[in-house]
Amino acid sequence: MGCNNCPGLHHQINTEPAVFTIADMWEEAKDIRTYVFKGTLNSKPGQFCMLWVPGVNEKPFSIARDYDNELWLTICKVGPFTEQLFQLQKGDKVGIRGAFGHGFSTVKNKKVVLVGGGYGTAPLHFTAYRHMQEGSEVTMIIGARNKDLLIWEKFCKDTGIRTLLATNDGSKGEKGFTTDILLRLLKEEQIDLVQTCGPEKMMKAVAEMCLENKVSCEVSIERYMKCGFGVCGQCVTESGENMCQTGPVVTAEKALSYPDFGLYHRGSEGQKISW
Ligand SMILES: Cc1cc2nc3c(=O)[nH]c(=O)nc-3n(C[C@H](O)[C@H](O)[C@H](O)COP(=O)(O)OP(=O)(O)OC[C@H]3O[C@@H](n4cnc5c(N)ncnc54)[C@H](O)[C@@H]3O)c2cc1C
Numbered sequence: 335m336g337c338n339n340c341p342g343l344h345h346q347i348n349t350e351p352a353v354f355t356i357a358d359m360w361e362e363a364k365d366i367r368t369y370v371f372k373g374t375l376n377s378k379p380g381q382f383c384m385l386w387v388p389g390v391n392e393k394p395f396s397i398a399r400d401y402d403n404e405l406w407l408t409i410c411k412v413g414p415f416t417e418q419l420f421q422l423q424k425g426d427k428v429g430i431r432g433a434f435g436h437g438f439s440t441v442k443n444k445k446v447v448l449v450g451g452g453y454g455t456a457p458l459h460f461t462a463y464r465h466m467q468e469g470s471e472v473t474m475i476i477g478a479r480n481k482d483l484l485i486w487e488k489f490c491k492d493t494g495i496r497t498l499l500a501t502n503d504g505s506k507g508e509k510g511f512t513t514d515i516l517l518r519l520l521k522e523e524q525i526d527l528v529q530t531c532g533p534e535k536m537m538k539a540v541a542e543m544c545l546e547n548k549v550s551c552e553v554s555i556e557r558y559m560k561c562g563f564g565v566c567g568q569c570v571t572e573s574g575e576n577m578c579q580t581g582p583v584v585t586a587e588k589a590l591s592y593p594d595f596g597l598y599h600r601g602s603e604g605q606k607i608s609w
């Protein structure tokens with residue numbers, strides 16, 4: 335099937351699950367695990383896939399890495415599906431379809447700041463990697479409630495990315511929020527692009543700060559997703575746009591035009607849930 339976002343059929347997406355075997359897995363942080371599969375979805379950073387565990391369910395996850403024939407998903411255990419997923423072992427098989435949606439832009443020879451909160455930091459590993467391949471200078475601001483929930487710190491150190499940490503309780507990095515650090519950088523440095531993924535209230539603050547400081551910004555918006563490619567209508571924002579196709583990554587301007595951005599989302603039955 336051709337991607338609805340493309341003018342032609344040059345970009346093929348997989349709407350049927352392909353079988354992938356868990357090749358490796360490790361704990362990234364408390365209740366956050368990275369799953370490694372051999373293969374590729376030919377994805378761009380910020381795109382997502384639908385992960386099917388036979389007999390359980392199918393749920394959307396960002397692609398944490400997709401290069402050198404390794405596909406990574408970094409998953410936080412939060413409820414029934416992810417609890418079942420955490421029971422799987424190396425060698426077990428799952429179904430994966432995608433990649434879906436619009437990802438983050440990759441820019442050449444620019445100064446980029448990536449702002450991640452909690453497990454929302456997952457797609458920023460891949461995003462940073464692609465920017466660096468293009469000669470861009472990446473700063474990663476990573477935040478979490480406490481030091482045990484921070485992810486990608488080692489990846490950033492190993493790859494020489496400037497890494498600034500914030501924890502709510504001050505157990506690692508600065509005590510406070512990623513947005514405190516970002517605001518300082520926006521005042522002190524020349525930044526070309528900010529990209530963010532994490533709690534929606536954090537992303538709303540990031541988007542507003544960037545607009546105020548006239549810096550381009552992209553945010554990744556999660557809405558309840560079932561089909562992943564524009565058929566079920568489950569993922570619409572209050573302004574009627576499918577986040578699985580228009581998003582998950584949109585510009586700060588677009589995100590701030592959604593009446594629900596940063597305030598609430600809808601559950602599987604369409605009920606409003608505050609962030
Ligand atoms: C584009 C996108 C990318 C995502 N990337 C990641 C990621 O990289 N890592 C990660 O850990 N999680 C990610 N998520 C969230 C992940 O889909 C949910 O955590 C997962 O579906 C929870 O299922 P559950 O049964 O374990 O928990 P539940 O108890 O069913 O739900 C826990 C939370 O997850 C949300 N959720 C449940 N089902 C869905 C669904 N079908 N679509 C969207 N949200 C849902 C609920 O609204 C609730 O807020 C992403 C979601 C979207 C939409």
Ligand code: FES
Nearest residue numbers: 560562566567578
């Ligand atoms: S998830 Fe079905 S239309 Fe977006």
